[in-house]
Amino acid sequence: MTASNESPASAMSNRATNLGMSATPEDDFSNWYQQIVKKAQLAENGPAKGTMIIRPYGYRMWELTQAELDRRFKDTGHENAYFPLFIPQSYITREAEHVEGFAPELAVVTHAGGKQLEEPLVVRPTSETIIGEAMSNWINSWRDLPMLLNQWANVVRWELRPRVFLRTTEFLWQEGHTAHADEADAMRETLTMLGVYVDFARNVAAIPVIDGEKTPGERFAGAVKTFTIEGMMRDGKALQSGTSHYLGTNFAKAFDIKYQNRENQPELCHTTSWGVSTRMLGAVIMAHGDEKGLVLPPGLAPHQVVIVPVMPDKNPDVATTADHIASELKAAGVRAHVDHRDQRPGFKFNDWELKGVPIRVELGPRDLEEGHVVLSQRLGLEGKQRILFADLTADILERLPRYHEFLLDRATQFRDANTDAVDDWEGFAAQVKSGFAVAYHCGRSECEDDIKTATVATPRCIPTAGVPDEGACVRCGQASAYGKRVVFARSY
Amino acid sequence: MTASNESPASAMSNRATNLGMSATPEDDFSNWYQQIVKKAQLAENGPAKGTMIIRPYGYRMWELTQAELDRRFKDTGHENAYFPLFIPQSYITREAEHVEGFAPELAVVTHAGGKQLEEPLVVRPTSETIIGEAMSNWINSWRDLPMLLNQWANVVRWELRPRVFLRTTEFLWQEGHTAHADEADAMRETLTMLGVYVDFARNVAAIPVIDGEKTPGERFAGAVKTFTIEGMMRDGKALQSGTSHYLGTNFAKAFDIKYQNRENQPELCHTTSWGVSTRMLGAVIMAHGDEKGLVLPPGLAPHQVVIVPVMPDKNPDVATTADHIASELKAAGVRAHVDHRDQRPGFKFNDWELKGVPIRVELGPRDLEEGHVVLSQRLGLEGKQRILFADLTADILERLPRYHEFLLDRATQFRDANTDAVDDWEGFAAQVKSGFAVAYHCGRSECEDDIKTATVATPRCIPTAGVPDEGACVRCGQASAYGKRVVFARSY
Numbered sequence: 001m002t003a004s005n006e007s008p009a010s011a012m013s014n015r016a017t018n019l020g021m022s023a024t025p026e027d028d029f030s031n032w033y034q035q036i037v038k039k040a041q042l043a044e045n046g047p048a049k050g051t052m053i054i055r056p057y058g059y060r061m062w063e064l065t066q067a068e069l070d071r072r073f074k075d076t077g078h079e080n081a082y083f084p085l086f087i088p089q090s091y092i093t094r095e096a097e098h099v100e101g102f103a104p105e106l107a108v109v110t111h112a113g114g115k116q117l118e119e120p121l122v123v124r125p126t127s128e129t130i131i132g133e134a135m136s137n138w139i140n141s142w143r144d145l146p147m148l149l150n151q152w153a154n155v156v157r158w159e160l161r162p163r164v165f166l167r168t169t170e171f172l173w174q175e176g177h178t179a180h181a182d183e184a185d186a187m188r189e190t191l192t193m194l195g196v197y198v199d200f201a202r203n204v205a206a207i208p209v210i211d212g213e214k215t216p217g218e219r220f221a222g223a224v225k226t227f228t229i230e231g232m233m234r235d236g237k238a239l240q241s242g243t244s245h246y247l248g249t250n251f252a253k254a255f256d257i258k259y260q261n262r263e264n265q266p267e268l269c270h271t272t273s274w275g276v277s278t279r280m281l282g283a284v285i286m287a288h289g290d291e292k293g294l295v296l297p298p299g300l301a302p303h304q305v306v307i308v309p310v311m312p313d314k315n316p317d318v319a320t321t322a323d324h325i326a327s328e329l330k331a332a333g334v335r336a337h338v339d340h341r342d343q344r345p346g347f348k349f350n351d352w353e354l355k356g357v358p359i360r361v362e363l364g365p366r367d368l369e370e371g372h373v374v375l376s377q378r379l380g381l382e383g384k385q386r387i388l389f390a391d392l393t394a395d396i397l398e399r400l401p402r403y404h405e406f407l408l409d410r411a412t413q414f415r416d417a418n419t420d421a422v423d424d425w426e427g428f429a430a431q432v433k434s435g436f437a438v439a440y441h442c443g444r445s446e447c448e449d450d451i452k453t454a455t456v457a458t459p460r461c462i463p464t465a466g467v468p469d470e471g472a473c474v475r476c477g478q479a480s481a482y483g484k485r486v487v488f489a490r491s492y
Numbered sequence: 493m494t495a496s497n498e499s500p501a502s503a504m505s506n507r508a509t510n511l512g513m514s515a516t517p518e519d520d521f522s523n524w525y526q527q528i529v530k531k532a533q534l535a536e537n538g539p540a541k542g543t544m545i546i547r548p549y550g551y552r553m554w555e556l557t558q559a560e561l562d563r564r565f566k567d568t569g570h571e572n573a574y575f576p577l578f579i580p581q582s583y584i585t586r587e588a589e590h591v592e593g594f595a596p597e598l599a600v601v602t603h604a605g606g607k608q609l610e611e612p613l614v615v616r617p618t619s620e621t622i623i624g625e626a627m628s629n630w631i632n633s634w635r636d637l638p639m640l641l642n643q644w645a646n647v648v649r650w651e652l653r654p655r656v657f658l659r660t661t662e663f664l665w666q667e668g669h670t671a672h673a674d675e676a677d678a679m680r681e682t683l684t685m686l687g688v689y690v691d692f693a694r695n696v697a698a699i700p701v702i703d704g705e706k707t708p709g710e711r712f713a714g715a716v717k718t719f720t721i722e723g724m725m726r727d728g729k730a731l732q733s734g735t736s737h738y739l740g741t742n743f744a745k746a747f748d749i750k751y752q753n754r755e756n757q758p759e760l761c762h763t764t765s766w767g768v769s770t771r772m773l774g775a776v777i778m779a780h781g782d783e784k785g786l787v788l789p790p791g792l793a794p795h796q797v798v799i800v801p802v803m804p805d806k807n808p809d810v811a812t813t814a815d816h817i818a819s820e821l822k823a824a825g826v827r828a829h830v831d832h833r834d835q836r837p838g839f840k841f842n843d844w845e846l847k848g849v850p851i852r853v854e855l856g857p858r859d860l861e862e863g864h865v866v867l868s869q870r871l872g873l874e875g876k877q878r879i880l881f882a883d884l885t886a887d888i889l890e891r892l893p894r895y896h897e898f899l900l901d902r903a904t905q906f907r908d909a910n911t912d913a914v915d916d917w918e919g920f921a922a923q924v925k926s927g928f929a930v931a932y933h934c935g936r937s938e939c940e941d942d943i944k945t946a947t948v949a950t951p952r953c954i955p956t957a958g959v960p961d962e963g964a965c966v967r968c969g970q971a972s973a974y975g976k977r978v979v980f981a982r983s984y
Contacts (some may be wrong), residue, residue, distance in 0.1 A: 153646075170577050
C-alpha cells in the first residue's frame with residue numbers, strides 16, 4: 001500500500017507519531033521492555049507503589065494462560081477452591097523457615113471496620129499456611145488422599161524495586177496445594193506439575209525452558225526440594241517462570257496434617273505446592289519481542305489474525321467481506337479480529353506489529369475483485385502472500401502451528417547459542433554476561449554467594465536433562481556436588 | 493436396591509450417619525442453610541472473622557457462574573482487565589457519598605515490608621475510584637467511548653454479622669465499569685447489564701428474579717440510579733442477587749473523566765458499574781433447596797449426571813460400562829461423573845441427593861444384562877425409569893432443559909403464591925412475614941425507615957414490569973411516589 005492509497009489523516013492520526021518503539025532490545029533492554037509494556041497497552045503502574053493495572057490486551061493474555069493451565073490441572077485430577085486473602089499472623093509464624101523467608105515482604109491489615117484488630121491479618125503472600133490448616137480438618141484417612149487442590153488468586157509481597165509483570169507488590173497466580181500419603185507420591189506430583197509447566201511453556205508460550213532442581217540456597221522458604229522452569233530472555237538473562245515444591249512433612253508438622261493409614265495408624269502427610277504467575281507474561285514479552293515490539297505465540301495471542309480493510313470507503317463490500325472472513329475463521333476456532341478503526345492502514349499495520357499479532361490479512365477493493373487477500377506474518381515470512389478466499393481458513397489453520405514452531409525453534413537456537421559449558425572462572429564470568437554458563441559447582445552456599453557478588457549470576461537449576469558427571473568447582477576448585485553441571489545466569 | 497444388595501460396610505460407612513440433613517427449611521431455615529453449606533461441602537468459615545473458604549464443589553458452581561456471565565459480558569462488547577487490590581485512602585474520599593457509604597466497612601493496610609506506610613492503603617471494597625482514575629488517563633476523545641471494562645476480583649467489606657456466601661468480609665465478584673459520552677448511552681448500558689443478569693438468573697440459575705429500580709434510600713453509595721434483581725428465597729425473604737448502577741457524572745467529576753466531543757469541547761463522561769458476587773451461590777441454595785439438601789439447576793451443577801455402579805464387584809463390566817456411558821455423555825457436552833467410591837450405594841444416593849445432582853443413573857449387573865440403566869431425578873419424577881443404553885444420551889440431552897424449566901416453574905409458582913398486592917397496613921405487615929408485599933409508597937425515607945422498624949421489611953425495588961398506577965401509601969396514607977407499586981420484603 002502506498003501513501004496515496006491511505007485514507008485522509010483522522011483526528012487521531014497524530015497518535016501514530018508516538019506509537020512506534022524508540023528503544024531496541026540490543027541497545028537498552030530495560031527501556032525497550034518498559035516501552036513494549038506501555039505502548040502495546042499491556043499494563044501500567046497502579047497508584048499504590050509497586051502495584052500494576054493489567055489492561056485488556058495484557059489481561060486477555062493472562063486469561064489464555066489461565067485457560068491453558070487450568071485445563072491441564074483438571075486433566076491431572078486437580079480441583080479449584082478458594083481460600084481467604086487474610087491470614088492470621090500467628091499462622092505465618094508456625095513454619096520456621098517459611099516465616100523467615102516471607103516476613104520482610106508482608107503487608108499487614110491492622111484496622112478494619114473502624115477499629116484496631118486484636119490480631120493483625122497478613123495479606124497472603126502465598127497460602128501454604130491457611131490451606132495447611134484446612135487440609136488438617138479435611139483429611140482423616142488414607143481414603144482422602146491424595147488431596148489435589150489449586151486456587152487462582154492475587155497475592156501480595158512487598159517489593160522494593162517493582163517492575164511490571166516481573167516484580168509487583170500484588171500479582172495474580174495459581175497456587176496448587178496437594179497432600180499425599182508418602183514421599184514417593186508427593187514427589188511424583190511435584191514432578192508431574194513441573195512437567196505440566198514445561199509443556200505449557202514449550203507448547204503454548206513457545207519458550208524452551210530448562211527445567212531442573214534448585215540448589216538449597218534458592219529453595220522456596222519451607223520446601224525440601226524446589227524445581228523450576230527457567231527461560232532465557234533475549235538479553236541472555238534467566239527468568240524463573242514457574243516452580244514446583246516438595247514440602248516434605250514441614251507444613252504437615254506445623255499444621256498437623258495427618259491421616260490414618262490402612263493399619264489405622266496416624267501418619268503425617270507429605271505436601272507439595274506449585275505456582276505460575278503473571279510473571280509468565282513478562283517471560284513471553286522478553287523471550288520473543290524485537291525492535292518492532294511484541295511477538296506473540298499463537299496460543300497466547302488475543303488476536304491470532306487481524307484483518308485490515310484497506311480503502312473500505314471505495315467499496316462497502318470490503319468491510320463486509322472482512323467481517324465474513326473473520327466469521328469463518330472464528331467458526332474454525334481461530335481468534336480473528338477485524339480492525340474497523342477510522343485510521344490509516346499504515347497506522348494499523350504498525351499498531352498490530354507492535355502488539356505482536358502473528359498474522360495480518362489485508363483486503364482492499366482490488367483484492368476483493370481478484371478474490372484474494374494479502375497475508376503477512378509478524379515473523380518468519382519475507383514480504384506478503386496472496387491467498388484465495390476459498391483457501392484462507394485452511395491456510396491459517398496450518399500456518400498458526402507452523403508459526404508456533406518457528407518461534408520455538410528461534411528461541412531454542414538463541415538459547416543454545418547463548419549457553420556454554422565452562423570450566424574456568426574467566427570463561428564463566430564472561431559467559432554469564434550474555435547467557436547461561438553450565439558449570440561444576442561445589443554446592444557450598446558461601447561459594448554461591450561469592451559467585452553472585454563477583455558476577456550477579458546465581459545457580460538457576462541443576463538441569464533435569466544434565467548428564468551425570470563430576471569435576472572441579474568453577475569458582476573454588478573443590479569437588480563438584482549434585483552429580484552434574486549446574487546452570488548459572490543473571491536473572492530477573 | 494435392597495439392603496442385601498449393598499456391599500459390606502466400608503471403613504468410612506459410619507460417615508453416612510452424619511451425612512443427612514437434620515433441619516428442614518420449614519422448621520429452621522437458618523440452621524437448614526448452614527447445614528447444606530457444610531454437608532454439601534460448599535464452603536466453611538475461614539480463620540479470620542467473616543472470611544470463607546470455598547470448597548471445590550462450591551467453587552465449581554462459581555466457575556460455572558463465571559463462565560456463563562463472562563460469555564455474556566464479552567458478547568455485549570466488554571473486555572476484562574485487572575486493577576490493584578490496594579487503593580490509596582485519599583482516592584476513596586474523593587466522592588463524598590461513596591466514602592460515607594463505605595467508610596465503616598473498610599479494611600486498611602498500615603504496615604508493609606516491615607515499615608509503617610506513609611499513606612494507608614484501603615483493601616478495595618469496590619473499584620469505582622481506582623478505575624475512575626485510570627479511565628481519566630485512558631479516555632481522550634469521543635472515539636475512546638464507550639469504554640466497556642469488567643474485572644473478576646475479590647473485595648473486602650468488614651461485616652459484623654457474617655454468613656457464608658451471603659455476607660462475608662471477603663467475597664468474589666465481577667465488577668463492570670463503563671464510561672459513556674452521555675446519559676442516554678450510559679442508561680442503555682445500565683439496563684443492558686441488568687438484562688444480562690435477569691437472563692442469567694432465569695436461564696442459568698432458574699431463579700425468576702424481579703428486576704427494577706431501587707428507591708433512593710437503597711441506592712449504591714455514589715449512584716444516581718441503582719437497578720437490582722431480587723430473588724425470592726424459600727422462606728419468603730428477598731435476596732438482592734445483582735445490581736447495575738447509573739453513576740451519572742459523580743465519579744467523572746471526582747476523577748476528572750473527560751473527553752473531547754466531536755466539536756473538540758471537553759465534556760464529562762457518564763459512568764456505570766454493575767456486579768454479581770458469590771452471594772449468587774447463596775441465592776441458588778435458598779431458592780431451590782429442600783429438606784433433602786441442595787437442588788441444583790443443570791446450568792450450575794458441577795455434575796449434571798452422576799452414575800452409580802451397583803455391585804461392581806459381581807461383574808467387572810459394570811464399572812467399565814459406567815465409564816463408557818460417562819464418556820459418551822461428556823462427548824455430548826454433559827457434565828457426567830461416575831462415583832467409583834468404595835461406599836454402599838445407599839450412601840452414594842443420599843450424598844448426591846444432598847449435593848443436588850439433577851439426574852442419577854444406577855447400573856448393576858442385572859441392568860447390564862438387560863441393556864438398560866435405572867434413572868431417577870432429584871425432583872420432578874416419581875420413582876425410577878429404565879432407559880436403554882442406546883437411548884440414554886439423547887434422553888439426558890432432552891431431560892436437562894426440561895429439568896431446568898421444572899425448577900424455574902416451581903420457583904415462579906412459589907414466588908407468585910407468596911407475593912400479594914396489599915393496600916392496608918395490617919395486610920402489609922402480615923404479608924412481609926412470609927413473602928413479598930406489593931404496595932403503594934409515598935417515597936419518603938422517614939416512612940421507609942418507619943416500615944423497616946415496624947416489620948424489618950424494606951423496599952426491594954420499583955419493578956420494571958409494574959403497571960403504572962397511583963394510590964395511598966400503605967404506611968402513612970400520603971400520595972404514592974414512583975408511579976407504580978413497590979415490592980417490599982424482608983431480605984438477606
